Amino acid sequence: MALVTTKKMFEKAFAGNYSIGAFNINNMEIVQAIVDACKKQNSAVILQVSKSAFNYMRPQYLKHLVDAAVEESGLDIALHLDHGADFEICKTCIEAGFTSVMFDGSHFDYEENVAKTKEIVDYAHARGVVVEAELGKLAGVEDEVKVAAEGATYTDPDQALDFVKRTGVDSLAIAIGTSHGAYKFKGEAKLDFDRLATITEKLEAAGFHNYPIVLHGASSVDQNAVATCNEFGGQIKGAKGIPVEMLRKASSMAVCKINMDTDIRLAMTAAVRKSLAEKPEAFDPRGYLGEARKDIEAMVEKKITDVLGSANSMND
Ligand SMILES: [Zn+2]
Incomplete structure (x- = not known):
């Protein structure tokens, strides 16, 4: 099993x-x-790490943990690099056994993004690894990447087609209104579904049948988790995410991968804060980390049923 x-x-x-x-x-x-x-x-699943998480966990621990998950669960699991910034980190992860890498060249000018993505696609494909790239700019904060709302640009459908053609990339992350981090919007969230549909039509017409699209910055920012954090000493103000119905709709269209990071962080922090506050005499990490594990598990199950629709995908 691998x-x-x-x-x-x-x-x-x-x-x-x-x-x-x-x-x-x-x-x-x-x-x-x-x-x-x-x-x-x-359900099948993608476990992903950013470069900073890769360094935090350290490659051997990461690989063995994920291998243990495959072995114990028997599920289809992909290990993916989230937001690889350059060729080197993609190469490092491929050597470390990742089955998928993202190269995020969205901050480069278009031609440079094409050239750099193509270089990584060629390298990865020769080693049986798939590549995700990004076109358009999402607002928000992710690791060291910070984009102000006014710096965000939606993905251009014609450019998306040209990009896929020229790079041979396996999936494409697009910007249609999602945003990184816990502070996604001042106003209401709005996803540009027409743009998503147009991108798919253009790809389909050019022979890229059922081309998979990726949504980043797609946490729902569960308000109960935020409230629990704040009730037990946290100070998370004005956090807001993407409504579940919008994500579900995207899933039913060409979106095949939805990234969620913030929701896990919030669930974990809420559980740890609550557990420590309610049992001030306790100091066994298995207590509060066990609570966190339980809550994250429940949250992920809800994502599968309410957002992703991937339940029983192992039977397909
Ligand atoms: Zn992202």
Whole structure:
């Protein structure tokens, strides 16, 4: 049993009008919580790490934890690099056993993004690894990447087609109104579904059948988790996410991968704060981390049923 790429997952997800959850991992409890939830729902899953999480976990621990998850669960699991900034980190992750990498060249000018993405696609494909790239700019904060709302640009459909043609990239992250981090919007969230549909039509017409689209910055920012954090000493103000119905709609269209990181962070922090506050005499980490694991698992199960629609995707 081994890690798989996202290729088959996305083919099935597109055809079945659902998407696969891509959850960011940082430690053992988070990995177990996500995979246990997927096991209960019989769902394939993508475990992803940013460069900073890769350094935090350290490659060997990360790889063995994820291998353990594959071995214990028997599920289709892909290991993906989230927001690779350059060729080097993509190469490092491919060597470390990742089955999928993202190269995010969205901050470069278009031609440079094409050239750099193509270089990574060629390298990865020669090693059986798939690549995700990004076109357009999302607002928000992710690791070291910060984009102000006015600096955000939606993905141009014609450019998306040209980009896929010229790079051979396996999936494309687009900007249609989602945003990174917990502070997504001042006003109401709005996703540009027409733009998503146009991108798919253009790709389809050019022979890219059922081409998988990726949504970043797609946490719902559960208001109960925010309230729990704040009730027990937190100071998370004005956090807001993407409504579940909008994400569900995107999943039923060409979106085959939905990234969720903030929601895991919030669930974990809420559980730890609550547990420590309610049991001030306790100091066994298994207590509060166990609570966190339980809550993350429940949250991920809800994502599978309410947002992704990927339950029983292992049977497809
Ligand atoms: Zn992202």
